[in-house]
Amino acid sequence: MQKPKIALIIGILCISVFPILVKLNLTPGLISAFYRMAFALVILTPIALFLKKFKIPSLPQIALAFLCGILFGSDVAVWNISIQESSATQASLLTNLSPIWVGIASFLWLKPKPKINFWIGTLIAFIGMVTLVGFQIFSELNFDKAFNFGILSGIFYAAYLLISKKILTQIDVISFMILSLFASTIHLGIICLITNEPFTGFSSEGWMVLVIQAVVCQLGAWLLISYTTQHMKATTISLSLLAQAIITAVMAYLFLNEQISLQMILGGLILLLGIRITFLEHNLSLKKILKPQ
Numbered sequence: 508m509q510k511p512k513i514a515l516i517i518g519i520l521c522i523s524v525f526p527i528l529v530k531l532n533l534t535p536g537l538i539s540a541f542y543r544m545a546f547a548l549v550i551l552t553p554i555a556l557f558l559k560k561f562k563i564p565s566l567p568q569i570a571l572a573f574l575c576g577i578l579f580g581s582d583v584a585v586w587n588i589s590i591q592e593s594s595a596t597q598a599s600l601l602t603n604l605s606p607i608w609v610g611i612a613s614f615l616w617l618k619p620k621p622k623i624n625f626w627i628g629t630l631i632a633f634i635g636m637v638t639l640v641g642f643q644i645f646s647e648l649n650f651d652k653a654f655n656f657g658i659l660s661g662i663f664y665a666a667y668l669l670i671s672k673k674i675l676t677q678i679d680v681i682s683f684m685i686l687s688l689f690a691s692t693i694h695l696g697i698i699c700l701i702t703n704e705p706f707t708g709f710s711s712e713g714w715m716v717l718v719i720q721a722v723v724c725q726l727g728a729w730l731l732i733s734y735t736t737q738h739m740k741a742t743t744i745s746l747s748l749l750a751q752a753i754i755t756a757v758m759a760y761l762f763l764n765e766q767i768s769l770q771m772i773l774g775g776l777i778l779l780l781g782i783r784i785t786f787l788e789h790n791l792s793l794k795k796i797l798k799p800q
Contacts, residue, residue: 510738511734511735511738511739512735512739514731514732514734514735515731515732515735515739515747517727517731518727518728518729518731518732518735519728519747519748519750519751519754520754521723521724521727521728521731522724522728522748522751523750523751523754523755523758524723524724524758525720525724525728526586526590526595526598526599526755526759527595527755527758527759527762527763528716528719528720528724529587529590529591529595529720530590530591530594530595530759530763530765531716532591533709533710533712533713533716534709534713534716534717535704535705536584536587536588536590536591537584537587537588537695537698537699537702537704538699538704538705538706539587539717539720540580540583540584540587540695541692541695541696541698541699541704542717542720542721543583543717543720543721543724543725544576544580544583544688544691544692544695544721544725545692545696545721546717546718546720546721546722546725547688547721547722547725547726548685548688548689548691548692550721550722550726551681551684551685551688551726552685555681555682555685560679560681560682561681561682561685562678562679562682563682564677564678564682564686568674568677568678569686571670571673571674572674572678572682572683572686572687572690573686573687573689573690574670574690575667575670575671575674575683575687575690576686576687576688576689576690576691576692576694577690577691577694578663578664578666578667578670579663579664579667579687579691580690580691580692580694580695581663581694582602582660582663582664582667583660583691584695584698585656585657585659585660585663586598586602586656586657586660588652588653588656589601589602589652589653589654589656589657589660592651592652592653592656593651593653593654593657594759594765595755595756595758595759595763595765596752596755596756596759596765596767596771596775597639597640597653597654597657597771598653598656598657598660599751599752599755599756600636600639600657600752600756600774600775600778600779601636601639601654601657601658601660601661602657602660602661602664603661603748603749603751603752603778603779603782604632604636604658604661604778604782605661605662605664605665605668606665606782606785606786607628607629607632607661607665607781607782607785608661608662608665608666609665609668609669610625610629610785611629612665612666612669613669621785624784624785624787624789625785627784628781628782628783628784628785628786628787629781629785630781631777631778631780631781631784632777632778632780632781632782632785633781634777634781635774635775635776635777635778635779635780635781636774636778637774638770638773638774638777638778639770639771639774639775639778640654640774641770671683671687680730680733684729684730688725732748749779749782749783752775752779753775753779756775
């Protein structure tokens, strides 16, 4: 079990560095999302074809993979904008609310229904979110674009998780990634054209950051996590991924001089505790909250 654990740790680190790269503001958020997908697709496709790892699935499976690509591309795009217009810490914490949206969707449309622990955890996570962004913002309903896009990012990712969970039981990871990356690239490319985003004219540092996002944050991270998924419990992986927000906050403080207030720390910890509780499978107890599953 050491190799999967090491792969998970490296995968989390690869994801954690992404908000820091975006926050450098070397390229616009939308175009950054486009090139993350496009470069990853250009790198992965020839390797997969050469190694004969790509298999053409059925039309319904292709359609679901394309839908996943559109959802994931939309998630990254709005997350990028949220990061650039607020802070890497806040945007990372808000997008990590995705397990909450998955649980609510499961309650409305899927089986089995979430247990009481889910609703307790949701309430605690909401309190954490209010603490994080400030009570005055909620009392006045004064939500800015960065906050709304951070929430929307988590919703897009929750939808992606629900659909990808179904399709990944039918096709292999590499084929799924190529199809979803293709859909993400086309989807984001059209949006960038409509919004007149610049496709060129970046500095050498900007291009280098775009390549790192594709290789490290897209291909590296998700291939490592997909490998880990085959050997570890899904709950363990999901909980471990919550560490991404904490690692990003530390990196933002060290490398971007982002100020992290006591209120943000308290709100973030309450939010992560609430999400932790939603994963509990048995009756709520302090011992089970603190003990890893």
